[in-house]
Amino acid sequence: MNICVIGTGYVGLVSGVCFSEIGNKVTCVDIDENKINNLKEGIIPIYEPGLEELVVKNIEAKKLSFSTDLNTAMENAEIIFIAVGTPPKENGEADLRFVEAVATSIGKKLNNYKVIVTKSTVPVGTGKWIKGIIEKESGHNNFDVASNPEFLREGSAIFDTMNMERAVIGVESEKAKEWLTKLHEPFKTNIVISDIETAEMIKYAANAFLATKISFINEIANICELVGADVTKVAEGMGLDNRIGQAFLAAGIGYGGSCFPKDTNALINIAEKAGYNLKIVKDVEDVNKNQRFRIYDKVKEAFNSDLNGKKLAVLGLAFKPNTDDMRAAPSIDIIPKLQEEGALVLAYDPVAMKNAHKEIPNLQTVESYIEAVQDADAVIILTDWEEFKNLDLITLKGVVKQPVLIDGRNMFSLDDMEELGYYYASIGRKTVKGNIK
Numbered sequence: 001m002n003i004c005v006i007g008t009g010y011v012g013l014v015s016g017v018c019f020s021e022i023g024n025k026v027t028c029v030d031i032d033e034n035k036i037n038n039l040k041e042g043i044i045p046i047y048e049p050g051l052e053e054l055v056v057k058n059i060e061a062k063k064l065s066f067s068t069d070l071n072t073a074m075e076n077a078e079i080i081f082i083a084v085g086t087p088p089k090e091n092g093e094a095d096l097r098f099v100e101a102v103a104t105s106i107g108k109k110l111n112n113y114k115v116i117v118t119k120s121t122v123p124v125g126t127g128k129w130i131k132g133i134i135e136k137e138s139g140h141n142n143f144d145v146a147s148n149p150e151f152l153r154e155g156s157a158i159f160d161t162m163n164m165e166r167a168v169i170g171v172e173s174e175k176a177k178e179w180l181t182k183l184h185e186p187f188k189t190n191i192v193i194s195d196i197e198t199a200e201m202i203k204y205a206a207n208a209f210l211a212t213k214i215s216f217i218n219e220i221a222n223i224c225e226l227v228g229a230d231v232t233k234v235a236e237g238m239g240l241d242n243r244i245g246q247a248f249l250a251a252g253i254g255y256g257g258s259c260f261p262k263d264t265n266a267l268i269n270i271a272e273k274a275g276y277n278l279k280i281v282k283d284v285e286d287v288n289k290n291q292r293f294r295i296y297d298k299v300k301e302a303f304n305s306d307l308n309g310k311k312l313a314v315l316g317l318a319f320k321p322n323t324d325d326m327r328a329a330p331s332i333d334i335i336p337k338l339q340e341e342g343a344l345v346l347a348y349d350p351v352a353m354k355n356a357h358k359e360i361p362n363l364q365t366v367e368s369y370i371e372a373v374q375d376a377d378a379v380i381i382l383t384d385w386e387e388f389k390n391l392d393l394i395t396l397k398g399v400v401k402q403p404v405l406i407d408g409r410n411m412f413s414l415d416d417m418e419e420l421g422y423y424y425a426s427i428g429r430k431t432v433k434g435n436i437k
Protein backbone atom coordinates (compact mmCIF):
# COMPACT_ATOMS: atom_id res chain seq x y z
CA MET A 1 0.00 0.00 0.00
CA ASN A 2 1.02 3.64 -0.34
CA ILE A 3 1.43 5.28 3.05
CA CYS A 4 2.13 8.84 4.17
CA VAL A 5 3.27 9.37 7.76
CA ILE A 6 3.21 12.93 9.11
CA GLY A 7 5.71 13.67 11.89
CA THR A 8 9.11 12.03 12.19
CA GLY A 9 9.52 11.80 15.97
CA TYR A 10 9.95 8.38 17.55
CA VAL A 11 6.53 7.23 16.51
CA GLY A 12 6.37 8.56 12.95
CA LEU A 13 9.86 7.43 12.12
CA VAL A 14 9.64 3.97 13.65
CA SER A 15 6.17 3.16 12.35
CA GLY A 16 7.07 4.61 8.93
CA VAL A 17 10.20 2.50 8.57
CA CYS A 18 8.44 -0.62 9.87
CA PHE A 19 5.54 -0.18 7.44
CA SER A 20 8.12 0.03 4.63
CA GLU A 21 9.98 -3.01 6.01
CA ILE A 22 6.81 -5.13 5.66
CA GLY A 23 6.44 -4.17 1.99
CA ASN A 24 4.66 -0.83 1.72
CA LYS A 25 5.80 2.35 0.00
CA VAL A 26 6.11 5.00 2.68
CA THR A 27 6.80 8.73 2.62
CA CYS A 28 7.54 10.36 5.98
CA VAL A 29 6.81 14.07 6.15
CA ASP A 30 7.98 16.68 8.65
CA ILE A 31 8.00 20.48 8.78
CA ASP A 32 11.53 20.37 10.20
CA GLU A 33 13.63 20.82 7.05
CA ASN A 34 16.92 20.07 8.74
CA LYS A 35 15.60 16.79 10.13
CA ILE A 36 14.26 15.73 6.73
CA ASN A 37 17.52 16.60 4.94
CA ASN A 38 19.42 14.50 7.47
CA LEU A 39 16.97 11.61 7.25
CA LYS A 40 17.34 11.56 3.46
CA GLU A 41 21.04 10.90 4.11
CA GLY A 42 20.23 8.22 6.67
CA ILE A 43 21.18 10.49 9.61
CA ILE A 44 18.83 9.72 12.49
CA PRO A 45 17.84 12.48 14.95
CA ILE A 46 17.36 10.13 17.92
CA TYR A 47 19.33 7.32 19.51
CA GLU A 48 17.33 4.14 18.97
CA PRO A 49 18.99 0.72 18.54
CA GLY A 50 18.56 -0.75 15.04
CA LEU A 51 16.75 2.28 13.59
CA GLU A 52 19.52 3.68 11.43
CA GLU A 53 20.24 0.36 9.68
CA LEU A 54 16.57 -0.17 8.93
CA VAL A 55 16.09 3.38 7.60
CA VAL A 56 19.13 3.10 5.30
CA LYS A 57 18.05 -0.36 4.09
CA ASN A 58 14.55 0.81 3.18
CA ILE A 59 15.74 4.05 1.54
CA GLU A 60 18.07 1.95 -0.65
CA ALA A 61 15.21 -0.45 -1.46
CA LYS A 62 13.23 2.66 -2.56
CA LYS A 63 10.43 1.75 -0.17
CA LEU A 64 11.05 4.68 2.20
CA SER A 65 11.46 8.37 1.43
CA PHE A 66 11.40 11.65 3.34
CA SER A 67 9.90 14.99 2.39
CA THR A 68 8.76 18.37 3.69
CA ASP A 69 6.16 18.57 0.93
CA LEU A 70 2.92 17.19 2.35
CA ASN A 71 0.92 17.89 -0.81
CA THR A 72 3.07 15.66 -3.01
CA ALA A 73 3.50 13.00 -0.31
CA MET A 74 -0.28 12.81 0.13
CA GLU A 75 -1.09 12.58 -3.54
CA ASN A 76 -0.58 8.84 -4.05
CA ALA A 77 -1.13 7.78 -0.44
CA GLU A 78 -4.08 5.56 0.39
CA ILE A 79 -3.53 5.85 4.12
CA ILE A 80 -2.24 8.93 5.96
CA PHE A 81 -0.95 8.58 9.53
CA ILE A 82 -0.83 11.59 11.83
CA ALA A 83 2.10 11.06 14.22
CA VAL A 84 2.90 14.57 15.46
CA GLY A 85 3.48 15.43 19.12
CA THR A 86 0.66 16.01 21.61
CA PRO A 87 2.57 17.70 24.46
CA PRO A 88 0.94 18.60 27.76
CA LYS A 89 -0.53 22.04 28.40
CA GLU A 90 -0.04 23.71 31.77
CA ASN A 91 -3.27 22.10 33.10
CA GLY A 92 -2.29 18.58 31.97
CA GLU A 93 -4.61 18.63 28.95
CA ALA A 94 -3.12 17.36 25.66
CA ASP A 95 -2.13 20.23 23.36
CA LEU A 96 -3.65 19.44 19.96
CA ARG A 97 -2.26 22.38 18.02
CA PHE A 98 0.07 20.24 15.88
CA VAL A 99 -2.73 17.76 15.15
CA GLU A 100 -5.01 20.66 14.22
CA ALA A 101 -2.41 22.13 11.85
CA VAL A 102 -1.92 18.78 10.14
CA ALA A 103 -5.68 18.12 9.82
CA THR A 104 -6.11 21.58 8.28
CA SER A 105 -3.30 20.95 5.76
CA ILE A 106 -4.74 17.55 4.83
CA GLY A 107 -8.20 19.06 4.38
CA LYS A 108 -6.91 21.79 2.06
CA LYS A 109 -5.39 19.21 -0.29
CA LEU A 110 -7.69 16.19 -0.05
CA ASN A 111 -9.28 15.40 -3.42
CA ASN A 112 -9.74 11.63 -3.48
CA TYR A 113 -10.67 8.93 -0.94
CA LYS A 114 -8.10 8.27 1.77
CA VAL A 115 -8.11 6.83 5.28
CA ILE A 116 -6.71 9.37 7.74
CA VAL A 117 -5.43 7.67 10.87
CA THR A 118 -4.37 9.18 14.18
CA LYS A 119 -1.29 7.44 15.60
CA SER A 120 -0.50 10.21 18.07
CA THR A 121 -1.94 9.75 21.56
CA VAL A 122 -5.02 11.99 21.57
CA PRO A 123 -7.98 12.61 23.90
CA VAL A 124 -11.19 10.71 23.33
CA GLY A 125 -13.21 12.56 20.72
CA THR A 126 -10.22 13.81 18.71
CA GLY A 127 -10.93 11.50 15.76
CA LYS A 128 -14.37 13.05 15.31
CA TRP A 129 -12.92 16.55 15.74
CA ILE A 130 -10.31 15.87 13.04
CA LYS A 131 -13.09 14.65 10.75
CA GLY A 132 -14.90 17.96 11.23
CA ILE A 133 -11.79 19.99 10.40
CA ILE A 134 -11.06 18.00 7.23
CA GLU A 135 -14.70 18.20 6.09
CA LYS A 136 -14.69 21.95 6.58
CA GLU A 137 -11.39 22.50 4.78
CA SER A 138 -12.00 20.09 1.89
CA GLY A 139 -15.70 20.78 1.45
CA HIS A 140 -16.47 17.04 1.10
CA ASN A 141 -16.62 13.82 3.10
CA ASN A 142 -14.94 11.42 0.70
CA PHE A 143 -12.56 10.10 3.36
CA ASP A 144 -12.59 8.11 6.59
CA VAL A 145 -10.90 8.88 9.87
CA ALA A 146 -9.55 6.12 12.14
CA SER A 147 -7.49 5.63 15.28
CA ASN A 148 -4.47 3.33 15.48
CA PRO A 149 -2.65 4.16 18.71
CA GLU A 150 1.03 3.30 19.14
CA PHE A 151 2.38 1.09 21.94
CA LEU A 152 6.13 1.03 21.21
CA ARG A 153 8.68 1.70 23.96
CA GLU A 154 11.70 3.90 23.40
CA GLY A 155 14.91 1.88 23.40
CA SER A 156 13.19 -1.19 21.94
CA ALA A 157 10.97 0.58 19.42
CA ILE A 158 11.83 -1.50 16.34
CA PHE A 159 11.47 -4.80 18.17
CA ASP A 160 8.19 -3.67 19.75
CA THR A 161 6.75 -2.66 16.38
CA MET A 162 7.92 -5.68 14.37
CA ASN A 163 6.69 -7.98 17.18
CA MET A 164 3.67 -5.99 18.31
CA GLU A 165 1.42 -7.85 20.75
CA ARG A 166 -1.68 -6.21 19.34
CA ALA A 167 -2.84 -3.59 16.90
CA VAL A 168 -5.78 -1.47 17.98
CA ILE A 169 -7.87 -0.24 15.08
CA GLY A 170 -10.68 2.20 15.79
CA VAL A 171 -12.92 2.75 12.78
CA GLU A 172 -16.36 3.87 11.66
CA SER A 173 -16.41 2.36 8.16
CA GLU A 174 -15.91 -1.09 6.62
CA LYS A 175 -13.39 0.25 4.11
CA ALA A 176 -11.13 1.76 6.78
CA LYS A 177 -11.39 -1.50 8.77
CA GLU A 178 -10.47 -3.56 5.71
CA TRP A 179 -7.48 -1.39 4.70
CA LEU A 180 -6.01 -1.09 8.20
CA THR A 181 -6.48 -4.79 8.90
CA LYS A 182 -4.74 -5.63 5.61
CA LEU A 183 -1.89 -3.26 6.47
CA HIS A 184 -1.32 -5.01 9.81
CA GLU A 185 -1.59 -8.62 8.51
CA PRO A 186 2.19 -9.07 7.98
CA PHE A 187 2.79 -8.30 11.67
CA LYS A 188 0.82 -11.51 12.47
CA THR A 189 -0.60 -9.93 15.58
CA ASN A 190 -3.83 -9.74 17.55
CA ILE A 191 -6.10 -7.14 16.04
CA VAL A 192 -8.61 -5.33 18.23
CA ILE A 193 -11.30 -3.59 16.21
CA SER A 194 -13.40 -0.96 17.96
CA ASP A 195 -15.05 2.37 17.42
CA ILE A 196 -12.74 5.38 17.34
CA GLU A 197 -13.48 6.61 20.87
CA THR A 198 -12.73 3.18 22.35
CA ALA A 199 -9.41 2.95 20.50
CA GLU A 200 -8.44 6.39 21.79
CA MET A 201 -9.34 5.31 25.32
CA ILE A 202 -7.40 2.00 25.08
CA LYS A 203 -4.15 3.94 24.65
CA TYR A 204 -4.65 6.10 27.75
CA ALA A 205 -5.96 3.18 29.82
CA ALA A 206 -2.92 1.05 28.90
CA ASN A 207 -0.40 3.75 29.79
CA ALA A 208 -2.22 4.69 32.99
CA PHE A 209 -2.33 1.03 34.06
CA LEU A 210 1.40 0.54 33.45
CA ALA A 211 2.11 3.75 35.39
CA THR A 212 -0.14 2.42 38.17
CA LYS A 213 1.90 -0.79 38.40
CA ILE A 214 5.08 1.28 38.80
CA SER A 215 3.67 3.62 41.47
CA PHE A 216 2.11 0.65 43.26
CA ILE A 217 5.39 -1.22 43.53
CA ASN A 218 7.19 1.97 44.53
CA GLU A 219 4.76 2.43 47.42
CA ILE A 220 5.27 -1.21 48.41
CA ALA A 221 9.05 -0.52 48.25
CA ASN A 222 8.65 2.42 50.58
CA ILE A 223 6.79 0.23 53.10
CA CYS A 224 9.40 -2.54 52.65
CA GLU A 225 12.08 -0.12 53.85
CA LEU A 226 10.08 0.63 56.98
CA VAL A 227 9.34 -2.99 57.88
CA GLY A 228 12.55 -4.67 56.74
CA ALA A 229 11.29 -6.52 53.63
CA ASP A 230 12.95 -6.74 50.19
CA VAL A 231 10.82 -5.32 47.36
CA THR A 232 12.65 -7.21 44.61
CA LYS A 233 11.63 -10.51 46.23
CA VAL A 234 8.13 -9.17 46.88
CA ALA A 235 7.81 -8.29 43.17
CA GLU A 236 9.09 -11.73 42.16
CA GLY A 237 6.68 -13.45 44.51
CA MET A 238 3.76 -11.35 43.31
CA GLY A 239 4.66 -11.39 39.62
CA LEU A 240 4.83 -15.16 39.27
CA ASP A 241 1.05 -15.08 39.60
CA ASN A 242 -0.01 -14.89 35.95
CA ARG A 243 -2.85 -12.59 36.85
CA ILE A 244 -0.30 -10.04 38.08
CA GLY A 245 2.74 -10.69 35.84
CA GLN A 246 6.41 -9.77 36.38
CA ALA A 247 6.53 -6.77 34.04
CA PHE A 248 6.58 -3.20 35.34
CA LEU A 249 7.17 -4.21 38.95
CA ALA A 250 10.72 -2.86 39.15
CA ALA A 251 10.77 -0.39 42.03
CA GLY A 252 13.04 2.61 41.63
CA ILE A 253 12.93 6.37 41.25
CA GLY A 254 9.65 6.35 39.37
CA TYR A 255 8.68 6.75 35.75
CA GLY A 256 9.81 9.54 33.44
CA GLY A 257 9.73 9.91 29.68
CA SER A 258 7.55 11.71 27.20
CA CYS A 259 4.46 9.60 27.77
CA PHE A 260 3.54 8.24 31.22
CA PRO A 261 3.63 11.63 32.99
CA LYS A 262 1.91 13.34 30.06
CA ASP A 263 -0.72 10.66 29.43
CA THR A 264 -1.72 10.12 33.08
CA ASN A 265 -2.32 13.86 33.39
CA ALA A 266 -4.20 13.97 30.10
CA LEU A 267 -6.44 11.10 31.27
CA ILE A 268 -7.14 12.92 34.55
CA ASN A 269 -8.10 15.94 32.45
CA ILE A 270 -10.33 13.85 30.12
CA ALA A 271 -12.11 12.44 33.20
CA GLU A 272 -12.51 15.90 34.76
CA LYS A 273 -14.07 17.26 31.58
CA ALA A 274 -16.47 14.31 31.60
CA GLY A 275 -17.36 15.12 35.23
CA TYR A 276 -15.44 12.24 36.82
CA ASN A 277 -12.78 12.37 39.54
CA LEU A 278 -10.12 9.83 38.52
CA LYS A 279 -8.76 9.20 42.01
CA ILE A 280 -6.42 6.27 41.35
CA VAL A 281 -4.51 7.90 38.51
CA LYS A 282 -4.20 11.16 40.48
CA ASP A 283 -2.49 9.24 43.28
CA VAL A 284 -0.30 7.35 40.80
CA GLU A 285 1.04 10.69 39.57
CA ASP A 286 1.43 12.05 43.06
CA VAL A 287 3.41 9.01 44.23
CA ASN A 288 5.58 9.25 41.13
CA LYS A 289 6.41 12.93 41.67
CA ASN A 290 7.73 12.18 45.16
CA GLN A 291 9.47 8.90 44.42
CA ARG A 292 12.43 10.47 42.59
CA PHE A 293 13.37 12.47 45.69
CA ARG A 294 13.86 9.35 47.79
CA ILE A 295 17.26 8.99 46.18
CA TYR A 296 18.15 12.49 47.33
CA ASP A 297 17.07 11.58 50.87
CA LYS A 298 19.27 8.48 50.73
CA VAL A 299 22.33 10.47 49.64
CA LYS A 300 21.76 12.90 52.51
CA GLU A 301 21.32 10.03 54.95
CA ALA A 302 24.67 8.55 53.87
CA PHE A 303 26.41 11.81 54.80
CA ASN A 304 24.44 12.81 57.90
CA SER A 305 22.69 15.51 55.86
CA ASP A 306 25.91 17.33 54.98
CA LEU A 307 26.57 17.29 51.24
CA ASN A 308 28.63 20.48 51.18
CA GLY A 309 31.79 19.94 49.11
CA LYS A 310 31.03 16.26 48.52
CA LYS A 311 31.99 14.92 45.11
CA LEU A 312 29.09 12.90 43.72
CA ALA A 313 29.32 10.79 40.56
CA VAL A 314 25.94 10.44 38.85
CA LEU A 315 25.73 7.49 36.44
CA GLY A 316 22.83 7.74 34.01
CA LEU A 317 20.80 10.80 32.96
CA ALA A 318 18.24 9.48 30.43
CA PHE A 319 14.78 8.52 31.73
CA LYS A 320 15.52 4.89 30.84
CA PRO A 321 18.34 2.94 29.16
CA ASN A 322 18.90 2.68 25.39
CA THR A 323 17.64 6.17 24.66
CA ASP A 324 18.99 9.71 24.67
CA ASP A 325 15.54 11.03 25.57
CA MET A 326 15.63 13.34 28.58
CA ARG A 327 11.94 14.26 28.64
CA ALA A 328 10.72 14.18 32.30
CA ALA A 329 13.85 12.25 33.34
CA PRO A 330 14.19 11.98 37.15
CA SER A 331 17.79 13.29 36.83
CA ILE A 332 16.39 16.73 35.89
CA ASP A 333 14.94 17.11 39.40
CA ILE A 334 17.53 15.14 41.39
CA ILE A 335 20.80 16.75 40.24
CA PRO A 336 19.88 20.40 41.00
CA LYS A 337 18.69 19.33 44.50
CA LEU A 338 22.11 17.78 45.18
CA GLN A 339 23.87 20.88 43.80
CA GLU A 340 21.76 23.17 46.00
CA GLU A 341 23.23 21.35 49.01
CA GLY A 342 26.74 22.30 47.89
CA ALA A 343 27.66 18.97 46.30
CA LEU A 344 29.90 18.86 43.22
CA VAL A 345 28.09 16.60 40.77
CA LEU A 346 29.96 14.97 37.89
CA ALA A 347 27.65 13.03 35.58
CA TYR A 348 28.06 10.46 32.85
CA ASP A 349 25.53 8.87 30.49
CA PRO A 350 26.44 6.68 27.49
CA VAL A 351 24.28 8.69 25.05
CA ALA A 352 22.08 11.32 26.73
CA MET A 353 24.65 13.94 27.80
CA LYS A 354 24.08 16.30 24.88
CA ASN A 355 20.33 16.43 25.52
CA ALA A 356 20.90 16.55 29.30
CA HIS A 357 22.83 19.81 29.02
CA LYS A 358 19.73 21.42 27.48
CA GLU A 359 17.58 20.31 30.44
CA ILE A 360 19.87 20.67 33.47
CA PRO A 361 21.58 24.04 33.96
CA ASN A 362 25.12 23.91 35.43
CA LEU A 363 25.43 20.23 34.63
CA GLN A 364 29.00 18.97 34.53
CA THR A 365 29.59 15.83 32.50
CA VAL A 366 32.59 13.67 31.67
CA GLU A 367 33.20 11.28 28.81
CA SER A 368 33.45 8.02 30.74
CA TYR A 369 32.11 6.52 33.95
CA ILE A 370 35.61 6.01 35.26
CA GLU A 371 36.33 9.76 35.08
CA ALA A 372 33.12 10.49 36.96
CA VAL A 373 33.82 8.10 39.82
CA GLN A 374 37.48 9.08 40.37
CA ASP A 375 37.81 10.19 44.01
CA ALA A 376 34.04 10.38 44.41
CA ASP A 377 32.50 10.47 47.86
CA ALA A 378 29.52 8.60 46.46
CA VAL A 379 28.34 7.02 43.21
CA ILE A 380 24.64 7.50 42.39
CA ILE A 381 22.90 5.38 39.75
CA LEU A 382 19.88 7.00 38.07
CA THR A 383 19.51 4.96 34.85
CA ASP A 384 19.83 1.18 34.55
CA TRP A 385 22.15 1.08 31.53
CA GLU A 386 23.75 -2.31 30.77
CA GLU A 387 27.15 -0.61 31.11
CA PHE A 388 26.43 0.07 34.78
CA LYS A 389 25.02 -3.42 35.40
CA ASN A 390 28.42 -4.72 34.34
CA LEU A 391 30.44 -2.38 36.58
CA ASP A 392 33.50 -4.02 38.05
CA LEU A 393 32.74 -3.26 41.68
CA ILE A 394 36.24 -4.19 42.85
CA THR A 395 37.92 -1.75 40.44
CA LEU A 396 35.31 0.85 41.34
CA LYS A 397 36.10 0.46 45.02
CA GLY A 398 39.76 1.13 44.23
CA VAL A 399 39.15 4.49 42.51
CA VAL A 400 36.45 6.15 44.61
CA LYS A 401 37.29 8.10 47.75
CA GLN A 402 34.93 5.92 49.74
CA PRO A 403 32.74 3.00 48.66
CA VAL A 404 29.29 4.57 48.82
CA LEU A 405 26.83 3.48 46.15
CA ILE A 406 23.30 4.89 46.07
CA ASP A 407 21.29 2.93 43.54
CA GLY A 408 17.98 4.25 42.21
CA ARG A 409 17.47 1.15 40.06
CA ASN A 410 18.25 -1.79 42.38
CA MET A 411 20.99 -3.11 40.11
CA PHE A 412 23.17 -5.03 42.56
CA SER A 413 22.74 -7.83 45.06
CA LEU A 414 22.82 -6.92 48.74
CA ASP A 415 25.03 -9.96 49.46
CA ASP A 416 27.68 -8.82 46.94
CA MET A 417 27.71 -5.32 48.34
CA GLU A 418 27.96 -6.61 51.90
CA GLU A 419 30.86 -8.87 50.95
CA LEU A 420 32.68 -6.05 49.12
CA GLY A 421 32.30 -3.68 52.06
CA TYR A 422 30.22 -1.02 50.32
CA TYR A 423 27.75 1.36 51.92
CA TYR A 424 24.87 0.51 49.57
CA ALA A 425 21.45 2.14 49.65
CA SER A 426 18.82 1.09 47.11
CA ILE A 427 15.03 1.28 46.85
CA GLY A 428 12.78 -0.92 48.99
CA ARG A 429 15.65 -2.96 50.42
CA LYS A 430 17.70 -2.74 53.55
CA THR A 431 20.72 -0.42 53.46
CA VAL A 432 24.05 -2.22 53.61
CA LYS A 433 26.05 -0.04 55.99
CA GLY A 434 29.64 -1.03 55.12
CA ASN A 435 32.22 0.97 57.04
CA ILE A 436 32.45 4.49 55.65
CA LYS A 437 34.11 7.28 57.60
Ligand SMILES: NC(=O)C1=CN([C@@H]2O[C@H](COP(=O)(O)OP(=O)(O)OC[C@H]3O[C@@H](n4cnc5c(N)ncnc54)[C@H](O)[C@@H]3O)[C@@H](O)[C@H]2O)C=CC1
Pocket residue numbers: 006007008009010011012029030031032035083084085086098101102119120121122150151152153154258259
Ligand atom coordinates in the same frame (compact mmCIF):
# COMPACT_ATOMS: atom_id res chain seq x y z
N1 LIG B 1 7.77 8.64 22.04
C1 LIG B 1 7.17 7.49 22.21
O1 LIG B 1 7.79 6.51 22.60
C2 LIG B 1 5.69 7.32 21.95
C3 LIG B 1 4.89 8.40 21.61
N2 LIG B 1 3.53 8.23 21.40
C4 LIG B 1 2.73 9.36 20.99
O2 LIG B 1 3.02 9.65 19.61
C5 LIG B 1 2.98 11.05 19.35
C6 LIG B 1 4.29 11.53 18.78
O3 LIG B 1 5.30 11.33 19.75
P1 LIG B 1 6.86 11.53 19.40
O4 LIG B 1 7.15 10.76 18.17
O5 LIG B 1 7.60 11.26 20.64
O6 LIG B 1 6.82 13.10 19.05
P2 LIG B 1 7.96 14.18 18.78
O7 LIG B 1 7.49 15.41 19.43
O8 LIG B 1 9.29 13.59 19.10
O9 LIG B 1 7.93 14.36 17.20
C7 LIG B 1 6.89 14.96 16.53
C8 LIG B 1 7.34 15.39 15.13
O10 LIG B 1 6.23 15.98 14.45
C9 LIG B 1 6.72 17.07 13.66
N3 LIG B 1 5.63 18.00 13.32
C10 LIG B 1 5.00 18.90 14.12
N4 LIG B 1 4.08 19.57 13.42
C11 LIG B 1 4.11 19.08 12.16
C12 LIG B 1 3.38 19.36 10.98
N5 LIG B 1 2.43 20.30 10.95
N6 LIG B 1 3.67 18.67 9.85
C13 LIG B 1 4.65 17.73 9.86
N7 LIG B 1 5.36 17.42 10.95
C14 LIG B 1 5.10 18.09 12.09
C15 LIG B 1 7.80 17.69 14.53
O11 LIG B 1 8.68 18.48 13.77
C16 LIG B 1 8.46 16.43 15.12
O12 LIG B 1 9.52 15.99 14.30
C17 LIG B 1 2.59 11.69 20.69
O13 LIG B 1 1.20 11.84 20.73
C18 LIG B 1 3.02 10.66 21.72
O14 LIG B 1 2.25 10.71 22.90
C19 LIG B 1 2.95 6.99 21.47
C20 LIG B 1 3.70 5.89 21.78
C21 LIG B 1 5.12 5.95 22.03
Ligand SMILES: O=C(O)[C@H]1O[C@H](OP(=O)(O)OP(=O)(O)OC[C@H]2O[C@@H](n3ccc(=O)[nH]c3=O)[C@H](O)[C@@H]2O)[C@H](O)[C@@H](O)[C@@H]1O
Pocket residue numbers: 121150151152153154155207210214247248249250251252253254255256257258259260319320
Ligand atom coordinates in the same frame (compact mmCIF):
# COMPACT_ATOMS: atom_id res chain seq x y z
O1 LIG C 1 2.97 5.92 25.06
C1 LIG C 1 4.18 5.83 25.05
O2 LIG C 1 4.94 6.72 24.69
C2 LIG C 1 4.87 4.60 25.52
O3 LIG C 1 5.10 4.73 26.95
C3 LIG C 1 5.80 3.66 27.54
O4 LIG C 1 7.08 3.49 26.93
P1 LIG C 1 8.38 4.35 27.33
O5 LIG C 1 7.96 5.60 28.04
O6 LIG C 1 9.20 4.45 26.11
O7 LIG C 1 9.22 3.46 28.33
P2 LIG C 1 8.89 2.35 29.47
O8 LIG C 1 9.77 1.19 29.24
O9 LIG C 1 7.45 2.09 29.59
O10 LIG C 1 9.42 3.10 30.78
C4 LIG C 1 8.78 4.28 31.24
C5 LIG C 1 9.36 4.69 32.57
O11 LIG C 1 8.98 3.77 33.60
C6 LIG C 1 10.10 3.35 34.33
N1 LIG C 1 9.86 1.95 34.80
C7 LIG C 1 9.47 1.00 33.92
C8 LIG C 1 9.22 -0.28 34.36
C9 LIG C 1 9.35 -0.61 35.71
O12 LIG C 1 9.14 -1.74 36.16
N2 LIG C 1 9.75 0.36 36.56
C10 LIG C 1 10.01 1.65 36.14
O13 LIG C 1 10.35 2.52 36.97
C11 LIG C 1 11.28 3.47 33.38
O14 LIG C 1 12.49 3.60 34.07
C12 LIG C 1 10.90 4.73 32.63
O15 LIG C 1 11.29 5.89 33.33
C13 LIG C 1 5.00 2.38 27.31
O16 LIG C 1 5.72 1.26 27.86
C14 LIG C 1 4.75 2.14 25.83
O17 LIG C 1 3.92 0.99 25.65
C15 LIG C 1 4.04 3.37 25.25
O18 LIG C 1 3.84 3.23 23.86
